[in-house]
Amino acid sequence: MAELVLDITLAVLLLSMAWGALHAPIINNGIGLFVAFGIVLALTWARLGAPDLALAEAAIGAGLTGVLLLHAARAIPVPTATTVMRPLQMMPSILLILLVLGLLTVITSSGPDSVFQQTPPLPDLVEERIADSGVEHPVTAVLMNFRAWDTLLELFVLLLALFGVRQLFPGQRVITRTGTQLSAADKPVKVQPWPPLMAWMGVLAPLLVLTGGYLLWHGSTAPGGAFQAGAILAAAAAVLHLIQNLPALRWSLWPVRALICGGALLFLVVAISTAWLGAGWLHYPQPGNKLLIVTIEVIATLSIAVTLALLVTGDSDDFTR
Amino acid sequence: MNSGAFYLSVGMAVFLIGLHGLLVLQDNLRRVIAVNLMGAGVFLVLVALATRTDPVDPVLQALAVTGLVVAISATAFALRLVSARIRHQQHKTKPDDGRLSSHKDKPR
């Protein structure tokens, strides 16, 4: 009984926040609701028994997305006050949604061969092979060994996103008669943070780094791992950058570039060398696969952290000096 | 109806809310939020499906974790596109503050 009420309450929370985030009359309300949606989503993952996802969502969905959206909202000069509905598009969209809904219902709830009656073969396979994978936690085993391809390509997706963001940055420069400079509106206003904020960050930042390291180390046996740790470190870096307590992370610094590219490159080198010298693409050698996985994870964590931090804060400092 | 099926339908509902928002809304920032909501709906469906087996399915959960990181990098890129577009529009509409396009307004 309590579980049913809990499920219904969570569902009502999620749906009302999702609707409100899109249709709140003021965009700032929408952003606030979306951040809150991230927090409730983390609780939903906890309810559904997905601790890895709950950790990642608490770090990414609740922390980084809010900062990102706020950055963007700040860059938009006039707060867009209303949601404009295009009346002509209402009908097709409702029709399309009804169609999708019907299809999904047919797929999910058709008697004996609905998706809920089928037992997927993959969990048994994972359980069978986990002893050989080098780590004990199944999700980490899938991420770093069985489906290492996903993780490798994901690092490249992060890299691509960062390159895309960097390509868009020169738009900030404005060419005037005296030379290239930032327009006044784009120049970030530097505000000296208040003393209690500085003091609290002095406590919080080491704790964040410590927790990131704990999750990374814990990842082989329990929920946690490179993504979660990377996201937490990125949040720490982003907020330290925000209060100007960290030397600006700039693409022009070679350690930053090395860290960002390092994760993807190391993974690629491992993939190629296992294909060349070993059993095949990303088939780790049997003794020493734990060491290999831990090395990749540490480098990937740092790479993810720096990339996400740059994505979130943007390296606008490149142009201010 | 077990909780897996319940959250499956919640995930579909969140996806549809996002889809509706994407089709109907004109504000770019809200569209980015809508795409993110669609992603959240997909993750909900994945994780609800992961509860079919008793120790929950690690493959689907790993997929969702990967998807989360991809989603945030795509969001960062999309938001940067939004602000770049707005900046572009500003430059077009305000040609008289010493910018490159201001030579048109000068008396010849």
Added chain:
Amino acid sequence: MGWVAVVLLITAFAGVWRTAHGPSTADRILGVQMLGTVGIAFLLVLAQWQQLDVWRDVALVLALLASVITVAMVQLLRGGRPPDDESQEGL
């Protein structure tokens, strides 16, 4: 124990309402902050209910990140728009 979690989630509605209705930016951040605290309490209750220690770790991460959000948002907003935009935000 399950009902404790349900009551906690019901208090979360207050935070959602405040986040959705403003009227000022500080109110919205306060709503998110309150939701974060309720979420932490929910996770701690869940850890005791299901006898799973993982949720305490998640609660720890959420506590850290909820704090980061508030700090980051206040700092971002102070360096942001001039104050006259605030007048349009009233509901």
Added chain:
Amino acid sequence: MSNLATALSWILIAAGIGFFLTGALGLLRFPDIFTRLHAVTKTDTAGMGLLAAGLAIQAADLLDTLLLLFIWFLVMGSTSISCQLLARYSLERDPIDEFSLPNEQADSIKTGISKTGSKSAQQIKPTRENATQGRGDHG
């Protein structure tokens, strides 16, 4: 676990939930941002402390208890700091206007002497000065 400990833990948990509920009520019903800040941050800290204490009795494991205590400290620091920050932020954005307050209170702010609640007026004054100073710094 003895019956007494179980009863005590449930009493603590119920009290914690009660604090959360009053905080939610305050967040919904109080008239302005400062009262709402007061309501939410204080009650959340207390509620979390009581809840953690109740759960720690049930957990009966030293490591878990320490983690609960640590999370409580973290929540305490986080809420009190954010209360301070949000209050300063709202003061900076919208300094308390003498004319928007009831007459009595406004007088007490001007002269520093209050007829009704001297303590609250004195609290308002220094923060207000800080806020105006802060404005001058970056403006």
